[in-house]
Amino acid sequence: MSLMKGWAAARELRAVLGRLPELRKLVRRIGRRAAVRGPRRWLPAEAEDLGCPQGVARSVRAPSEASGIARSGAIELMLPAEAHLLVQGRKRSTLRALHHARRLEQSLLSYNRASWVEVPTRELRAEEVRPAGENGPLILCLDTSGSMARKGGAPETVAKALVFECLRQAQEQQRRCCLFAFSTGAELQQLELDLTAAGLGRLLEFLSFAFHGGTSLNEVLLASVERLGSSQQWQNADLLLVTDGEVPRPTEGVLGALGEARAEFGARVYGVVVGSKTGEVMQSLCSVHKAVEGKLHFALNWGLVLHFFCDGFVGGGWTDLWHSVLGGYLNLPSNIIKGCANLAILPFTFSAVLGMLSDSRPIFGFRRRPYIAGGWFLCTLSTLCLVYRGLPAPYYCFENGQYLYQMPPCNPEAADHFVPLVLCLFCSCVGAVTAGAAANGLLVEYAKQEEVETRGRTQIVLQMVKLSGHLTAVLLSAFGFNGRMFNGSFDQSRQLNFQQLMGIYLTCVAVTSVCSLFLVRENKAVRSSFRVQMSSVWNLTQSKAFLFVGIFVFFRTSLGHMSSTAEVWVMMEWAKVRGIQIQMSNALSLLISLAASYLMRRYLLNVSWRKIIFVTSSVATATDSLWDHSDSSPSIPSLLTVFDIVRDPYFYLGEPISRAVPTATNQLITVLMANELADDDNGAMVAGMLQSVYFVGIPFGMVVSNQLFSSFTPALTLRENFIEDAVSFRWTVAYSYLVAYTFSFASLALLPLAPAQKKQAQARKQEPGLHLRTSMAVSCELM
Incomplete structure (x- = not known):
């Protein structure tokens, strides 16, 4: 199960890396080239066509034939059975994940093809070559403390994306890569990152790991210094320290050991700070430090934007229904209209309870997204009921574009049909408040991720989106639902009727419900007990x-x-x-x-x-x-x-x-x-x-x-x-x-x-x- 979670996290991290190209550039800079000439190697003897005796050469361009079955990572040579897994993976993601895992492990069943060609050859002199040293290894020191997971989840996601990128580039450039995952001193983990079967298992298990614990730099820096002096190859390594900036200052002994390693091996310490200020500790430790701002939540987060627009659109538009429908169309007494309006406000008084539910009871591991989508789904069902039921005939007779108030009412029972209408609107308000409570909690998490000077900008932008939705609803009511049948100013034949207006609202809330389920970005959370929540309230x-x-x-x-x-x-x-x-x-x-x-x-x-x-x-x-x-x-x-x-x-x-x-x-x-x-x-x-x-x-x-x-x-x-x-x-x-x-x-x-x-x-x-x-x-x- 942890491996499947790891593969799911890997697919998400690949998208994160696409949105953060500066991380890839930073990893390419890490690891110094050797200051001396590289190890001695001999170039292959050159072949020259001078009419000499025939020789045998291996060539990929020559006609080839299958000589057996072997394991490889080449897609063009894999057997049809392997391709069948990929095709079936369109329906079952586990099969697709299995195919990709076997390809990364170089274990796809493939044809072993051999090809030779006879050419006249003459061996020339084999020359000695000493190429320049390649980039050195990578030592990745990753903060896995609880603060990396709590701040909206973006620091943890960026940190795991860096692990993914370090492994990718290390494999591509044939470099070694070592990961030190640290929190408190007793929880230092060491992983050798490679694309062997065991290495992939360790990586996938790490990607499914939830960050927790405190923070201490002493043990991880000492382990990194020890790795630098372990062999001649590791002497060319650089350190990459990834944290959220909330780190204590190391002891003087640890700082002295790190300084000696820098002087002896020329090691450099790169720092990546995610979601917080760099701080004095990181500035003193790192030769090069870079801040990755907490803007991860904007990417592919259109579900949250649509939530706030729909919240303003629905909340602003339904306010007019109390007077135009209940008062102008059904002719209810003013005290009943006011009571219905107070009933619609009632769910807002339970925002704290709904917020506590969202904080403590995650659904499928998520605290916000299911509640946002579920709230709008309830709103969708209620609006669908309004579209289906419609309205009865108006209370007064309506002829020639106006009500006949002096005549006896044509439908005296119209006032008795307000209960289902009000109940549907009440259920819609419950759904909107449920979604709003969870969304507000997610915004607070985003704000906690921002720096103090800029904290709140994200929320202000989304509040502006909400005001835009409210403005859209007001304009729709003013020019689209302002007929005289509903106590308006325009000819009713040129305005929307009640069911048409509800159809517009139904489209909005239905789309918002679906988008909130798939396009709201948050990290998984752990369920907390009722006692913990009540302690927080106290x-x-x-x-x-x-x-x-x-x-x-x-x-x-x-x-x-x-x-x-x-x-x-x-x-x-x-x-x-x-x-x-x-x-x-x-x-x-x-x-x-x-x-x-x-x-x-x-x-x-x-x-x-x-x-x-x-x-x-x-x-x-x-x-x-x-x-x-x-x-x-x-x-x-x-x-x-x-x-x-x-x-x-x-x-x-x-x-x-x-x-x-x-x-x-x-x-x-x-x-x-x-x-x-x-x-x-x-x-x-x-x-x-x-x-x-x-x-x-x-x-x-x-x-x-x-x-x-x-x-x-x-x-x-x-x-x-x-x-x-x-x-x-x-x-x-x-x-x-x-x-x-x-x-x-x-x-x-x-x-x-x-x-x-x-x-x-x-x-x-x-x-x-x-x-x-x-x-x-x-x-x-x-x-």
């Missing part, structure tokens, strides 16, 4: 860094969503805002969010998070908006609308546009905080816990605001008061806006709870935890 709850960030996200979100209950009727009755205007405003907001995300990645990645939050919030407030995901109305545009000074829909809709910048930047800052708070094995759980806290804060803020503003009189929820439009009622509405504005602006006082930047977050993480009782009290409050 350590988080005792950490000041995580608890302070959790409190910050919860109360900031809650205060930001304390909005006046008068907003809906101010927008619809006083500002006369319609669906197409809202959608175009949302599209412009998303474009601004994309620009803000680009600026964040390009210029603000290492700027203080507190400064970014404060500046964007203050600027948004000054331009009549509020901070961070807020649904509360700003001051000036809303107040001018309330007092009937300017009642224009486009003027009123300036608020979501100015709110886009703080919304985008604060979403990204929350993601960057999760990178620093997470450990190497709980990225999905930490990201999921912050997401759960955020989605718990939204309904909490709404409930508090509903209770608060229900005490205002006249009632802010009755449409009749807005139709009457009394001056005294305008002041009541204005006071409600000012109260909501005050709460949102006061939430800036929570900024000291958030870390300023990555280094401060790491420093907080190392601080002593909270007292047991305090930790339990705060955890219970957050739960």
Whole structure:
């Protein structure tokens, strides 16, 4: 079984080498040529055609005949039975792997062909030749510690690819190659790499080996020095040290022995650092060092890119269904519509549980890919159900392109058909949240692989992809699903119906499900116990860094969503805002969010998070908006609308546009905080816990605001008061806006709870935890 895993790893490493040509160039440089002339050899005696007596010469061009069966690696001479294995390998990969193994071992059953030709020859003088020395042997020192495996798996993959390339070039150039795999002192392994049957077995077993353990350079450097002095051939060898940079400094005795070997044999030490800074230790040890940045995850990772696009496309598009289908088509009461919307948000509160499941329970050895694909597969089944069921006839009679609200309803039972629709949408949300929890965990692993200065760039790019998907959904709803039958603005005959729209979503989620299964790159992981996961959760709850960030996200979100209950009727009755205007405003907001995300990645990645939050919030407030995901109305545009000074829909809709910048930047800052708070094995759980806290804060803020503003009189929820439009009622509405504005602006006082930047977050993480009782009290409050 380990050999089969090794062959599978070998095929993957061959693709990795194709994407990292600099590794091949580096291996070619290793191993010094001999400083003296090479060993004495005699050239074959030359033959000259001068009419001399006939001689016998062996020639590949001469006609030949089969003289028996032999073993070789020549494909052109192999028997049909060997070719049959290769053909059958199209259906069974094990047969194809067996064929390649026998070819590498030079054990293919082949025809033994012999050919001679008689030519007149005369022997000339045989000359002595002393060619220049060939490249010396390779000594590969490979770090197999646990840190090489935890950082997204890319360092381990690159390291194994280097082993593969060293063996290939050593075989091609007839050079010897020795591998020292080191972690802690007691786990030093020595392998002679060659293409014999035993050598291939050792290589394949190593390729299936999972890296683990600590790191120590003392034993491997002493073993390398001993190998350099073992024979005259090994004196021309060079050392290649491959690590992730997290190595302790060797002892002075080891450094002295290595220095003596360098002086005596002229040995050079090449260093390859994968996924981290080079560090002082590697700079002092290596004559030549090269950093291979952790960008391995971009190659053939289109499944992850498509996941984020589909996440934004589906999440942004289905938001419009609540009002257009449930309200405009089925004519459900507003409280039921709001309840259905809250039901769709419910799965997001379990992001932490789903993230913990992804961290601890790998499927077929993978922690992320099966959950991403499985989540989108559930979404595919739910969407397929919506396409199959469709919708009943509308509640009101629809004639001549408009509803007849004055007439009795043509289908009073339409409102009773919302349950299957909502259940399908709920299942789709469960699938999307499951896929998102696993994908966020994978992104945290990628971020851990990046250097501190550039950490988070990958996530920002994928968040921009998600915003692009959301923008696509908004444009589709604005111009493709905006018919009057669904409370839109255009002729229904020129717009998509419900089943056609669901067909588009079905195509998107189905393709994403398949691509997520095959085009998401991750390394295999080991299953962890429930006790280990609960211990990780408990350590988080005792950490000041995580608890302070959790409190910050919860109360900031809650205060930001304390909005006046008068907003809906101010927008619809006083500002006369319609669906197409809202959608175009949302599209412009998303474009601004994309620009803000680009600026964040390009210029603000290492700027203080507190400064970014404060500046964007203050600027948004000054331009009549509020901070961070807020649904509360700003001051000036809303107040001018309330007092009937300017009642224009486009003027009123300036608020979501100015709110886009703080919304985008604060979403990204929350993601960057999760990178620093997470450990190497709980990225999905930490990201999921912050997401759960955020989605718990939204309904909490709404409930508090509903209770608060229900005490205002006249009632802010009755449409009749807005139709009457009394001056005294305008002041009541204005006071409600000012109260909501005050709460949102006061939430800036929570900024000291958030870390300023990555280094401060790491420093907080190392601080002593909270007292047991305090930790339990705060955890219970957050739960």
